Amino acid sequence: MSDLINKKIILKSRPVGEPKESDFALVETPTPEPGEGEILSRTIYLSLDPYMRGRISEGESYAASVELGSVIVGGTVSQVIKSNHPQFQVGDFVLSNNGWQTYAVSKGETLRKLDPTQAPLSYSLGVLGMPGLTAYAALLDIGQPKEGETVVVSAASGAVGAVVGQIAKIKGAARVVGIVGSDDKRDYIVKELGFDVGINRKTQELNSALKEAAPNGIDVYYDNTAGVILEAVLQQINLGARIPLVGLISEYNATSTPSGPNLMPLLIKRALIKGFLVGDYQHRFNDFLGDVSGWLQSGKLKYKEDVVVGLENAPDAFIGLLRGDNFGKLIIKVNEDPTTA
Structure with missing residues (x-):
């Protein structure tokens, strides 16, 4: 096991009506080491989106519900910090689905490399995602x-x-x-x-x-x-x-x-x-x-982000999202973005 501590926000109870902060829990666990063909990545940005409300409910939907005690789902931008995968190197930035946690191990099957010189990393969770x-x-x-x-x-x-x-x-x-x-x-x-x-x-x-x-x-x-x-x-x-x-x-x-x-x-x-x-x-992604x-580059399209710092603030920010409190694409900054330092 790694000596890194992984902070996770898990589903503690299924919300009835508007979610409450008590429906979520922040827990800490050791971060596992990546196995053969796997990578370990650190989350930089977490996307909060309205669809997540359906994922923490028990009713029938187009995707499986998050199990009680499990990490809340969500799109993320991460940086590879350990790699046993031939296609990913330490330092690579990737679009991932690590959910509401600070670290995650992945086999790399659903990851997409990001080029921070083309657009801010967080844009891949919003206007370019x-x-x-x-x-x-x-x-x-x-x-x-x-x-x-x-x-x-x-x-x-x-x-x-x-x-x-x-x-x-x-x-x-x-x-x-x-x-x-x-x-x-x-x-x-x-x-x-x-x-x-x-x-x-x-x-x-x-x-x-x-x-x-x-x-x-x-x-x-x-x-x-x-x-x-x-x-x-x-x-x-x-x-x-x-x-x-x-x-x-x-x-x-x-x-x-x-x-x-x-x-x-x-x-x-x-x-x-x-x-x-x-x-x-997804077949429209390249055209999009x-x-x-x-x-964006020509200035015909403008884009606004609402960035909240700290994974621990995700539940409150998500509750506000469903009320319409956010102004622009809601993003949680989980760790520092080295491309903006």
Whole structure:
């Protein structure tokens, strides 16, 4: 065994409704030595994402639940510190799925090397990683925005929504409307990201605000939330509207099945609504990486991170994420990033 101490955050109890800090526990264990064909890596950045709420629940989902007493799942950027693997050297930076812990042993099968000279390491957990691919593939492959159309995005200042709105403008949408949870976020998406209109769902009446923001109706609704926002949007969709259903943030902490919106407009307007899982779109990764990297370098696409320092602060930050407290892509800085020293 290594003399390194591995700090882990494990699932202590399954949350009922909104998670509590007591549902998580910080434990320390010795770090195992890598075996033949394995590497040991130190976590630098941990990604916190809404999908994790489903993984710590017991209900049926598209992926297995985290077992009680096990490390919470999560994407990470790590640095190799010991290697018995021919394809990875000590010092390499890798995109991994080490979860909420400071060290991890891996066989390297799912790792991807990162080049810190191409982009900040943390970007591979956001705009150049899973959230960015989610924005890119769901919008372009399901939403299929066309020049002159109106696109509406919920959770529009978040890691996914902020990218969606900017790509929609790049692709020629005439009007992009973002729905957010504060005036600061509304100002940000309009003044910094180029959205045409922002709506504060907490202070504005959704139906009237949407009618004013999208006077020609809604052609594409990129849905990160479902719930009352979807219900309001459905009343104003156009013929042939497309709705990528990507997230259900409004339902993640629900203790009973929420009542659904009136789906009659989907029938009348012959609209397409399709569920999206990013794992089904890995074949789009190279196209996504080329396009989004280019847009970042040219300044057409902007990106914001919300960085919290310390693994021990992950539970509180995650609880805040589900409330919408974060402003930008939420990242936990677990250890120092040597590329920024």
